[in-house]
Every structure is written in structure tokens, then in C-alpha cells.
Amino acid sequence: MKKFTNSGNIDTRSGFGAGMDELGETHENVVALCADLTGSLKLNDFAKNHPERFFQTGIAEANMIGMAAGMTIGGKVPYATSFANFATGRVYDQIRQSVAYSNKNVKICASHAGLTLGEDGATHQILEDLGLMKMLPGMTVINPCDFNQTKAATKAIADHEGPVYLRFGRPSVPNFTEADGKFEIGKALHLVEGSDVTILATGHLVWHALEAAEELEEKGISAEVINIHTIKPLDDEAILNSIKKTRCVVTCEEHNYLGGLGESVSGLLAKNDPVYQEFVATNDTFGESGTPAQLMEKYGLNTKSIVKAVNKVLAKK
Amino acid sequence: MPNTKQLEDFVSQVRRDIVRQVHGVSSGHPGGSLGCAEFFVALYQEVMKRKEGFDMDGKDEDLFFLSNGHISPVFYSVLARSGYFPVEELKTFRKIDSRLQGHPTTHEGLPGIRIASGSLGQGMSVALGAAQAKTLNGDDNLVYSLHGDGELQEGQNWEAILYAAGNKIDNLISTIDLNGQQIDGSTDDVLNMGSVRAKFEAFGWDVLDIEKGNDIEAIVAGLNEAKSRTGKGKPVCILLHTIMGHGVDFMMDGHAWHGKAPNDEQLEKALAQNPETLGDY
Structure with a gap:
């Protein structure tokens, strides 16, 4: 990859x-x-x-x-x-x-x-x-x-x-996108091509999604990673095209699953092409004090959580 | 410039428009609208520098922001009769597919409106922003705003009042409609604010009273006095002492007509007290 x-x-x-x-x-x-x-x-x-x-x-x-x-x-x-x-x-x-x-x-x-x-x-x-x-x-x-x-x-x-x-x-x-790259509002970015599962990530979770894709590749799972930098308007076409291929999705965000990217994706898929979805997001909860890494671990928002979610969604597929 | 008689005739027509709009849809806010009729007419017909037509940016002209948006009937009447949109459109007030929403908005593109208002306490901040944009643009025209007295209970006002004085915003004239009434009763009973003048002065504003807030000559004189106080390092506040429901005897004295529409009989009574001068819509 x-x-x-x-x-x-x-x-x-x-x-x-x-x-x-x-x-x-x-x-x-x-x-x-x-x-x-x-x-x-x-x-x-x-x-x-x-x-x-x-x-x-x-x-x-x-x-x-x-x-x-x-x-x-x-x-x-x-x-x-x-x-x-x-x-x-x-x-x-x-x-x-x-x-x-x-x-x-x-x-x-x-x-x-x-x-x-x-x-x-x-x-x-x-x-x-x-x-x-x-x-x-x-x-x-x-x-x-x-x-x-x-x-x-x-x-x-x-x-x-x-x-x-x-x-x-x-x-x-990590800073990994192109320096002085063009930013197109509403245009999702395909970072990794894959065929088994679509990982839609936004914000800080995009890097973790890339790390997860590498880990999954080692286990023979081909993950497609798309950077959804614009939550609204959502790039419906990019998401639906990817889902057509992979038939399952994991959404990743540093946000409550209620109201976040995952919910927008669910709405899109329910209307057009329903598939199984897993949410890497906080589960209707407030946060607490801690280091960022501790919090991301405790609330399930890191590379490990994404790999786990992919395995879960693949088991249902 | 129109003379006093012409302005008073204009006010009479505006009062008719107010009660007819509210009666036409059996909802709306006639009390505060009537109380501010003279103020709006003085502002739009005499005091403000206005360009022909309407553009959102309003460069090279004075701007006005209505913060207490529920008195939309008076705003719509004066805007229509000042040429911003057809007077006939007043008959669509609060009806489906109208540009004349219950509270004023830019959403349907009604000329003359530059911001939505209705949720109270936001207009002074918006006026402050527009005033500072004028300064950045080298535009020496003024920004006016109008606020209810009950509306001052919203905390955002005091953020704006503090900011305006602290930053010496002196191209802004904010008027408080001191009618002493709000939905649940008199402002003294609902939440006594003490001296509004003392509060504005303590925050660093230049404050003047227009004691006769339903007298067109007194309002024009007061607004001109306020204009003369701009550009001196302080925001200017006018305390406009009005009577809610002014011009319709049974709507005066109290808060009963804050948000209530007249029935057919009451409409006839109200219209009989205010002769048609410019032609009903």
C-alpha cells in the first residue's frame, strides 16, 4: 500500500x-x-x-x-x-x-x-x-x-x-499530507486504495487509520482509507463508490458517534446502499482529564481501536 | 426634508399599517411597534443618510439594525413606505411564502434587512461589527441600532456595551426603547433593572434621554443631538421614553398588547383614531 x-x-x-x-x-x-x-x-x-x-x-x-x-x-x-x-x-x-x-x-x-x-x-x-x-x-x-x-x-x-x-x-x-497542497472543500481524499473494507476518517484519526491499514495489510486485509476532511457537504460519490467495492465501512472521528461523521455516513448509506458499519467514536459520553494518548486509548480512538472495528465489521460482512 | 405635519401624517399611516398587518394574520406584536412608530419615521424619513435602492454592504450610507425583531410590523411598514419594497407586500406579513417573516430576516432577501433578529440580545453586537467594518473601510457614516428595554436582560448586551466603550466605538448610536413593559408585565416587576442610564454611563457610554419618545419633533431633535455626540471617543446611547401601544387608546397603558392581535371591531376603533394619509395597502 x-x-x-x-x-x-x-x-x-x-x-x-x-x-x-x-x-x-x-x-x-x-x-x-x-x-x-x-x-x-x-x-x-x-x-x-x-x-x-x-x-x-x-x-x-x-x-x-x-x-x-x-x-x-x-x-x-x-x-x-x-x-x-x-x-x-x-x-x-x-x-x-x-x-x-x-x-x-x-x-x-x-x-x-x-x-x-x-x-x-x-x-x-x-x-x-x-x-x-x-x-x-x-x-x-x-x-x-x-x-x-x-x-x-x-x-x-x-x-x-x-x-x-x-x-x-x-x-x-504527525504531519503527512502534502505541504502547500490544494484544499478542495467537500472533496474527500483517497489516501489508500483497498478492496475489503472502507475506512472513513476525519481529523486526528486519519493518521491512525493509515497505521491501521498497514497493520491490516500485514494480516492480508486490504483496507481503503479515505480522508473525509469535510463533514458537510459530505462527498457522497466518493463514499458510495468505495462502498460499492468493499461492502462494509468503519468511520473514525474524535467526536460522539451521535451527530458526527459516522452518523452522516449512516444516513447516506441507509438511503442508497446499506452495509454494515462500525463506529470509532466516543460512545455518548463526556471526556475527562488525562494525556491525549491515555484518553484516546481509554475512549477507543486509536489505531488499535480501528483495527478492532475493522475485524468486527468484516466478521459481519 | 419633510415638515412636521408630513412626518406626523406618515406616522398615522404607519400605525394603520401596523394594526392592519397584525389583524390580517391574527398574530404579531402591535404594542412595541406602535410605541416606536415615530422613531422609525424620524430615522428613515429625516435623520439617516440613505442611498437609493439596497445593497447588503451599505457602504457610504448610514445603517440601522433592529435588535428587538418582534416589532417587525413597524419596521416593514416604514421600509416599504421608504421605497425598499412594494407597500402591497405588507399584506403578506407572517403568511406562507412571504418575505415578511414573523421576525425580520435576510433569508428571503427582503430589501432593507441586513440581519435576522428575533432571538433577543444579539443586535448590538452585530451593529458593533458593522460599525467597525465602516471604520476599516474609511466610511464615516453612522450605525444605528434599536433595542427593547426588557431585552437588556439578555447578557450578550452587556458584553457588547462593555466592548463598545472599551474600544471607543464612536460611530454607533444605540437606542433603548424604554416603554417599561415586557411580555410578563412591567420591566420593574419582571426583573427590575434599576437605572438604565446609570448602567450605560458606568460602562462609559454617552447617554441622552428623549423624554417625549412619541413626539416626532422631540425625536428628530434628540437624534440630531446624538449625531453631534458621535466621533468623540464614546458610543452614544439614546434612552427613548415611549408608551407601548401609542396612538391607539385601548392598547396603551400596560403590556396587554405586547403580542396580541386586534379583532375586527378593535381594528375599526384603532383605524378610526389614525386617519389614512398615504393610502392603505
Whole structure:
């Protein structure tokens, strides 16, 4: 199978910061808002280089989302940033009315998503954000897998007209996609061709899916790995074409199985081509404090969990 | 510029539009709409700098945001009669397939509306964003917003009020409709807010009162005074003292007509008190 090389572990939020640095130079209408988390969102350079386009809102996320919506009136492209919990759950109604229903060109960019923010614990580990955001009509939902892809996605959404939720994280993870690659919203990426099982992964779980595919190959199982960086709109065609071949699927995400990628895939398959599916996702639970690796192990979100899920789904096939 | 008589005639027609819209669908919010009729007419017919037609960005003109979206009947009437969309369309208010939704929205593309409102407490943040975009664009026109007094109970307002003063946003004039009423009763009974003036001043705003909030001349004078206070390093707040239901005697004095539609007989009474001046839709 095709091998991927990790060019060095780095956090996806730094990919966001790098993308913002470039947008600062190339897109004069891009503005950034942040609710007292400038360093955590890697926006220090943007704030320093473009102080007139950086808006420190203080710890007041509701006002931040409303202001971002208002700034689109006059042609600005606001990137409203915080931790994923405070950028979605805390401000759901502001996003719903002032951004989504009003169809404003706001980019909600959220770091520290999922379990892997680690020691801060469940108050900060949102596992429901993809569901919250994908349910909003007109909202595009993107969850890139590494530094390079997060940087590319950050830049790509500036040229997409309409509200976007961009989700990334805190831990250092393998960086393996192409540097300065093109990011096409809604276009899933085939990473590995296979014939026995389809593994659909998003975000931090994509690297684990690749590792799982290698392990499975050693046991004679041919896994197809697809990077679903865009949860909405879902690349129906890519998924259905793969399922036609493999006849079973494992979905992998750092999110609750309720409301996440797996549920979107289930809906698609139920309507078009029902096959057995296993979910590598959290099971309707909150997280807790721990290191990212400990948490991913305890909640079943790592390479081992994916291999196990593949074996389970293959047994049913 | 229209004279006072012309503005008052305009208000009379707007009041008719309000009660007729709400009666036509047996739902909606006439009380707050009537109380703000003079304010809307003063703003759109006299005070705001407006371009011909409508574009979402609103560059090189003043902007207005309605935060307490439930008073949509007055907003729709004044927008229609200021040329944003056909007056005839008022008859579709709150009906299926209409651009005139129960609460204002951009979703159906109604000209004159720049943000959805209805879920309370969000409009000041939006106005602040638009005001800062104007500054970035080198556009020295103003942003106006209107809020209910009960609406100030929503916490997001205070985030916005804090931000506006802390960042010296001085191209924004936010008006509070101080009618002292909300759905469950008087604002004093539901959640007493104490002195709204003292609160805004404590947050660092420049505050002025329009004591006669249903007197068109007083409103025009107050809005012009507010304009003269912009550009001085502070956001400006107008406390507009209005009477809910003003202009229809049986709808005044209390909160009963916050969200209730008149029946046929009540409609006739209301219309008899407000002569047709610009032609009913």
C-alpha cells in the first residue's frame, strides 16, 4: 500500500496560525477576532502584523460571534476564533440566528476540539461540535487531519462565500499530507486504495487509520482509507463508490458517534446502499482529564481501536 | 426634508399599517411597534443618510439594525413606505411564502434587512461589527441600532456595551426603547433593572434621554443631538421614553398588547383614531 511519511509532529492549530499569516498578506478583507486566546489559537503574528484587522473581544464569545456577523456587512471576511467548546456550544444561538440563518460569511475557527486537549478535562473537551454545526442549514463543516491540511483549509475557506466551521486541535500529531497542497472543500481524499473494507476518517484519526491499514495489510486485509476532511457537504460519490467495492465501512472521528461523521455516513448509506458499519467514536459520553494518548486509548480512538472495528465489521460482512 | 405635519401624517399611516398587518394574520406584536412608530419615521424619513435602492454592504450610507425583531410590523411598514419594497407586500406579513417573516430576516432577501433578529440580545453586537467594518473601510457614516428595554436582560448586551466603550466605538448610536413593559408585565416587576442610564454611563457610554419618545419633533431633535455626540471617543446611547401601544387608546397603558392581535371591531376603533394619509395597502 501507499506509504505516508510523517515530516515531524506538530499541532494542527499551528497550521491555522500559518494559514492566517498568509491570509494577512494576501487577503486584505480577512479580519480575525479572538476571545482572550490569541496565543492558543496561534494568532500572535497576525495580531502583531495586522493590528487594525485583529479584534480582541475579551472573554465574551457571544459578542464576538455577533460582531463577526456585523463585520461581513461592509465586505469583511471575519475569522472568529476560540476553543471549540466556546466557539460552538456556548454561542449556538448567536451562530444560528446571526450567522447561519442570516447567511453571513463568517469563518468560525475552533481549536482544542475533542479529547486531545487533554488535562483540562471534560468542561473543555467538546465532542458534540460537529453535530451542532452540521445541523445548521448552510453551514460548511471542515475537520482537517494535520498541520499542512489545516493550513490549506484555513486559506481555502477565505475564498468560499458562506459560513464555515473549521475544527482543529491542540496536540502535536504527525504531519503527512502534502505541504502547500490544494484544499478542495467537500472533496474527500483517497489516501489508500483497498478492496475489503472502507475506512472513513476525519481529523486526528486519519493518521491512525493509515497505521491501521498497514497493520491490516500485514494480516492480508486490504483496507481503503479515505480522508473525509469535510463533514458537510459530505462527498457522497466518493463514499458510495468505495462502498460499492468493499461492502462494509468503519468511520473514525474524535467526536460522539451521535451527530458526527459516522452518523452522516449512516444516513447516506441507509438511503442508497446499506452495509454494515462500525463506529470509532466516543460512545455518548463526556471526556475527562488525562494525556491525549491515555484518553484516546481509554475512549477507543486509536489505531488499535480501528483495527478492532475493522475485524468486527468484516466478521459481519 | 419633510415638515412636521408630513412626518406626523406618515406616522398615522404607519400605525394603520401596523394594526392592519397584525389583524390580517391574527398574530404579531402591535404594542412595541406602535410605541416606536415615530422613531422609525424620524430615522428613515429625516435623520439617516440613505442611498437609493439596497445593497447588503451599505457602504457610504448610514445603517440601522433592529435588535428587538418582534416589532417587525413597524419596521416593514416604514421600509416599504421608504421605497425598499412594494407597500402591497405588507399584506403578506407572517403568511406562507412571504418575505415578511414573523421576525425580520435576510433569508428571503427582503430589501432593507441586513440581519435576522428575533432571538433577543444579539443586535448590538452585530451593529458593533458593522460599525467597525465602516471604520476599516474609511466610511464615516453612522450605525444605528434599536433595542427593547426588557431585552437588556439578555447578557450578550452587556458584553457588547462593555466592548463598545472599551474600544471607543464612536460611530454607533444605540437606542433603548424604554416603554417599561415586557411580555410578563412591567420591566420593574419582571426583573427590575434599576437605572438604565446609570448602567450605560458606568460602562462609559454617552447617554441622552428623549423624554417625549412619541413626539416626532422631540425625536428628530434628540437624534440630531446624538449625531453631534458621535466621533468623540464614546458610543452614544439614546434612552427613548415611549408608551407601548401609542396612538391607539385601548392598547396603551400596560403590556396587554405586547403580542396580541386586534379583532375586527378593535381594528375599526384603532383605524378610526389614525386617519389614512398615504393610502392603505
